[in-house]
Amino acid sequence: MEQLNAWLTDLLAGNEIFTANTLGYYAEGLATTVQLVSLSLLIGLVLAVPLAIGRGSKRPWIKWPIFFYAYVFRGTPLLIQLYIIYYGVVFVEGIQDTWLWLILEEPFYPALIAFTLNTAAYTTEIFHGAIKATARGEIEAARAYGMSRAKMMRRIILPSAFRRALPAYGNEVIFMLQASAIASVVTIMDLTGAARFVYARFYAPFEAFLFVAAIYLCLTFSIIYFFRHLEKRLLAHLKPQG
Template identity: 75%
Template sequence: MQALLERLDALLADNSIFTLQTLSYYGDGLVTTVQLVFLSLIIGLVLAVPLAVGRCSRHRLINWPIFAYTYVFRGTPLLVQLYLIYYGVVFVEGVQESWLWPLIKDPFVPALVAFTLNTAAYTTEIFRGAIKATPQGEIEAARAYGMSPALTLRRIVLPSAFRRALPAYGNEVIFMLHASAIASVVTLMDLTGAARFVYARFYAPFDAFLFVAAIYLCLTFATLYFFRFLEKRLLGHLKPAS
């Protein structure tokens, strides 16, 4: 088996830079990219739902802090946020002596924090708009059935808002997938980081980055297909009858 792998590696090496070793770099980078994007989206979505509800509140003490958070993270570049979180945490007094330091010094954790806070800000505004667009008739019908405000929110407003927000949230997922390419600037070996490593080793920028671009295209098409499937399942009742 080892002889077969060495033979295949030799054949690949004769034709291109894509040896078994470099392909393993891309494989590891793909796993890192998918983990980073998936975890940041899941955590960001969990944070965004209560934040969106609070953003719709009439109380300024609830509404304004959430507005300030979304304004800052939507108004500044993700790259700047990543730099501030990755390099700024070092200057926090006592952090290097704390139990958190083994986690924080790993570039994956600061990148995850930056991506999560960024996508949570955008997702909050997406869901806020969807909640605001809830037809008043649905809320009045829920009240007529004797539902409490909390029960109306859980059974009527949020499910309806999620369906309306689905197309915009799909765009946010694709944006985060593409934005994950900047994670390599903090030494994280994602897909782009793997391409940079291969480029530095073989001096073949077109081959290295075109291959990564093809991987991103495949991931994007898979994401688009998934959200179109969800839209057909959840929004099918809105299509006019043929």
């Protein structure tokens, strides 16, 4: 108990673990984590919508390649995918002589590609299930109104599917935030990378990693609050009146 009190006293007093320099590392790691996660989620969402529509196609040459892609990326660990993309791109013949190498030699972009492909696979399945759950009556009403397939998808099916997919997609956003901690294994200075750096420099694992864990908790609760607020607004018509 005395050791705990001493540690809390040092923490609140501001020891060498929490100087302006180390807090700068944490701030840089936070910015990198937010950038990596937000970009991968945004690009993955843009990719997932047409993939989810194609996933429900009756044409095998459209449906099965999308199914295979989602199956592979959902059935293998994200860390393995990151390793394959980060280390495997070096062995692509001639790539180091192209303009792509100027981008891919930085570890941020291979990590962004791995995270984007992973979250796009999960989001594709989430939206595919939500699209399949569209009420038959809504589709028949749209057809009776004379809507084309594209207009029905844009005005009826996708908005309805998005509302149903919102809770599951919120969990996917939280999963991607927590999974982003593995980005530090390819030398990216994210939140976990900043904690590892501070730990290696000051030999203080508890302070470094507990501080980062608190930041992750704050980010997670912020995401939960945002999606719950969004669900209340979009699903307000399902609540019983009075």
